[in-house]
Amino acid sequence: MSKLKIGVSGAPRGASFLAGMHAYGDRAQIVAVYEPDRRARDEFAAEAGVPALEHYDELLERVDAVIVASPQHHHVPQAVAALQRGVHVLSEVPAAVSLEQSRELLAAARASDRVYMMAENYCYSRPNLIVGAMARAGMFGELYFGEGEYLHEMKGWHTDSTGAPTWRHFWQVGRSGNTYPTHSLGPLLQWFDDRVVAVSCVGSGRHTDVEHEIDDTVVFSARTSRQALVRIRLDLLSNRPHLMDYYSLQGTEGAYEAPRATGQEPRVYVLGKSPSERWQSLDEYGDLLPSRYLEVAEGAGHWGADSFPVRDFIDAVQEGTPPPIDIYSALDMTLPGLVSEASFYQAGAWVAVPNPRLWDAGVGTEPGREAPLA
Numbered sequence: 224m225s226k227l228k229i230g231v232s233g234a235p236r237g238a239s240f241l242a243g244m245h246a247y248g249d250r251a252q253i254v255a256v257y258e259p260d261r262r263a264r265d266e267f268a269a270e271a272g273v274p275a276l277e278h279y280d281e282l283l284e285r286v287d288a289v290i291v292a293s294p295q296h297h298h299v300p301q302a303v304a305a306l307q308r309g310v311h312v313l314s315e316v317p318a319a320v321s322l323e324q325s326r327e328l329l330a331a332a333r334a335s336d337r338v339y340m341m342a343e344n345y346c347y348s349r350p351n352l353i354v355g356a357m358a359r360a361g362m363f364g365e366l367y368f369g370e371g372e373y374l375h376e377m378k379g380w381h382t383d384s385t386g387a388p389t390w391r392h393f394w395q396v397g398r399s400g401n402t403y404p405t406h407s408l409g410p411l412l413q414w415f416d417d418r419v420v421a422v423s424c425v426g427s428g429r430h431t432d433v434e435h436e437i438d439d440t441v442v443f444s445a446r447t448s449r450q451a452l453v454r455i456r457l458d459l460l461s462n463r464p465h466l467m468d469y470y471s472l473q474g475t476e477g478a479y480e481a482p483r484a485t486g487q488e489p490r491v492y493v494l495g496k497s498p499s500e501r502w503q504s505l506d507e508y509g510d511l512l513p514s515r516y517l518e519v520a521e522g523a524g525h526w527g528a529d530s531f532p533v534r535d536f537i538d539a540v541q542e543g544t545p546p547p548i549d550i551y552s553a554l555d556m557t558l559p560g561l562v563s564e565a566s567f568y569q570a571g572a573w574v575a576v577p578n579p580r581l582w583d584a585g586v587g588t589e590p591g592r593e594a595p596l597a
C-alpha cells in the first residue's frame with residue numbers, strides 16, 4: 224500500500240501531529256504545510272523537512288488527506304474545499320463555529336466519499352479510554368449523570384506580542400456561551416453513547432477581564448436523548464491553575480471522578496467490586512484499556528492522546544474502518560456549544576439541539592420527548 228500523503232493547514236497546532244506521524248511513518252507522511260504566517264510556516268517546514276506553501280489550494284493539489292489545524296472559523300471552509308476535491312479530512316476542534324457552517328460541512332461530507340474525522344484528542348486520554356471501556360461493559364450500570372470542565376486561563380493568548388487581537392479574541396472570548404465544548408463533552412458523549420437534545424446555559428458575569436464578551440465561567444446543563452443529565456463548565460479567564468480534563472460520571476452501579484488537582488488519581492466506584500463506600504484507583508481497571516491504545520507515540524502531547532486520532536484516521540482511510548469521530552459525532556460534540564450561545568442570551572432558556580442525522584428532512588430537531596424543553 225502506498226503511503227498516504229498528508230498536508231497540514233495551520234503550523235502551530237499542526238506541529239503537534241508530527242509525533243503521531245513519526246510513529247505511523249510506514250503508512251503515511253506529512254508532505255507539505257500551508258500557513259499564512261511566514262515565520263510559523265518556515266519553522267514547521269524546518270522541523271518537518273517539508274515544503275511550506277502560501278496557498279491552501281496548492282496544498283490540496285499535492286495531498287490525499289489534510290489535517291485542518293487552522294483557527295476555528297477556517298475549519299469548515301477548508302474541510303469543505305478538501306472534501307470537494309476528493310481529499311480526506313482530519314479536522315481540529317470544534318468542527319464548526321456556527322449552525323450555518325455545520326450544515327455546510329454536513330452537506331459536503333455527505334456528498335463526498337472521502338473520510339471526515341474530527342481530532343477530539345481528549346477522547347483518547349488513558350483515563351477516558353478506560354472509563355469508556357468500563358461504561359461499554361456496563362460496569363457503571365445505566366448512566367444518568369456526567370460532568371466535564373475545561374478551566375484554562377488563557378488571557379495571554381487573546382492578543383499577540385504587538386497587542387493585536389488573535390483569532391481567539393473573537394471566536395473564544397468575544398462571544399458568550401460555551402465557545403469550546405468538545406474537550407469536555409466529547410468523552411462524555413462517547414461514554415453515554417448518546418447525543419444532547421437540549422441545553423440551558425448561564426454564566427457567572429464578567430469580573431476578571433471585562434474587556435471580553437464571554438463570562439468568566441459559563442455552565443450549561445444538557446439533556447441527552449435518553450434523559451441523562453450533563454453539566455459542562457468552560458472558564459478561559461479566571462485566575463487559577465488550569466484544569467482542562469475534569470470529568471465525572473454517575474450510573475446506577477458505579478461512578479467515576481477525574482482528579483481535581485495535581486497529585487490526585489482518577490478513581491472509580493463499582494458496586495459489588497469496590498470496597499463498601501470506598502473509591503478504587505482507576506488503574507485497577509487498566510487492563511480494560513483497548514489494546515490499540517496501549518502504545519503512546521513518543522513525544523505525543525496531551526498525555527500522549529494527540530497521536531491516536533491520527534492513527535484512527537489513517538486506518539479509516541486505508542482500511543475503511545469507521546472513523547470513531549465521524550461527521551455526526553463531530554457535530555454532536557460541537558452543536559451543543561453553538562446552541563448554548565442562543566440559550567445564554569435568552570437567560571438560560573432550554574434550547575433544542577439539532578440532530579444532524581435529520582437535517583436531510585429539513586426538520587432539524589427530533590420531535591418527541593425533548594420538545595417541551597425547547
Ligand SMILES: NC(=O)c1ccc[n+]([C@@H]2O[C@H](COP(=O)([O-])OP(=O)(O)OC[C@H]3O[C@@H](n4cnc5c(N)ncnc54)[C@H](O)[C@@H]3O)[C@@H](O)[C@H]2O)c1
Nearest residue numbers: 232233235236258259260263292293294295297315316344
Ligand atoms: N485539540 C487540542 O488539544 C487543541 C489544542 C490547541 C489548539 N487546537 C485547535 O487548533 C486550531 C489552531 O490553534 P492554535 O493553538 O495552533 O492557534 P494559534 O493562534 O497558535 O495559531 C494559529 C495559526 O493559524 C495560522 N492561520 C491563520 N489563518 C489561517 C488559515 N486560513 N489557514 C491556515 N492557517 C491559518 C496563523 O498564522 C497561526 O500561525 C484551533 O482550531 C484550536 O481550537 C486544538
